[in-house]
């Protein structure tokens with residue numbers, strides 16, 4: 001199907017984009033890589049009066065370290081994260097998860113920020129950002145605010161973003177001690193959305209877990225933060241029994257549905273298995289064993 005008619009603008013600066021968005025509000029739709037928006041337009045699920053193309057705005061792409069944070073521009077493409085070879089240990093999850101997103105065509109065009117704003121419960125980046133304790137910097141014509149990932153995802157395809165706001169940057173705390181992370185995803189075929197996926201990050205202090213982050217994909221109305229499982233790890237030596245307990249709690253936090261990809265019971269068990277597997281990989285990475 002062809003999209004309904006719309007106006008198209010590609011402003012040269014973020015300031016211009018924000019001014020246009022401020023005037024148009026709900027009548028405009030921001031487009032970054034277009035990998036989710038264009039299918040929605042073609043299916044006429046979205047019929048905006050204006051498509052505001054921010055895909056080529058300067059200074060909104062790339063990865064840097066600043067003030068104890070890893071900063072990822074919202075327009076950073078999946079492929080750029082996939083190919084970042086300096087993201088290891090606590091951040092190994094970033095190239096790992098990027099590699100699981102869709103296929104090379106989508107990864108070359110789609111952006112991390114676009115995926116986060118799209119807020120598909122089956123999207124990979126939401127779970128990763130929940131595990132990493134990310135903050136999202138959003139701008140409007142009237143200023144800037146920072147939204148914690150745990151407050152950002154509010155339901156299927158629904159976020160805390162207002163109609164006149166643009167996500168500009170993702171900020172992730174750089175762990176102070178040894179840290180590891182991992183992303184495990186089960187998909188029906190290469191390039192598919194997750195049947196289930198699990199993101200984990202752990203930080204260690206003197207052999208004990210000082211912080212754990214666990215995010216789940218495709219097992220709820222939005223990406224799920226497995227808070228009880230995270231708390232069950234904090235302050236403890238990560239023995240097999242402690243890991244098994246956290247995995248059980250994460251499975252209990254999952255609310256999957258029976259569908260063509262599998263039964264709810266099956267998906268909950270995959271969460272349990274992937275939390276165990278992810279934690280073991282992340283712990284090995286924190287100790288400098290494995291990539």
Ligand SMILES: Cc1cc2nc3c(=O)[nH]c(=O)nc-3n(C[C@H](O)[C@H](O)[C@H](O)COP(=O)(O)OP(=O)(O)OC[C@H]3O[C@@H](n4cnc5c(N)ncnc54)[C@H](O)[C@@H]3O)c2cc1C
Pocket residue numbers: 029030031032033034035036037038039074075100101102103106109110111112113114115116117118122123124125161165166167168191192193194
């Ligand atoms: C065949 C196919 C397979 C896919 N497989 C996967 C998969 O396995 N895993 C996965 O996670 N995703 C998958 N996707 C989805 C896709 O990867 C992402 O949703 C997409 O890359 C989003 O980024 P984008 O830059 O293309 O966003 P766009 O399509 O441009 O925008 C998506 C939404 O976010 C809003 N938006 C975009 N950027 C901003 C911003 N900076 N500020 C405010 N609002 C913004 C737009 O208004 C729109 O509502 C797949 C998509 C396709 C087509």
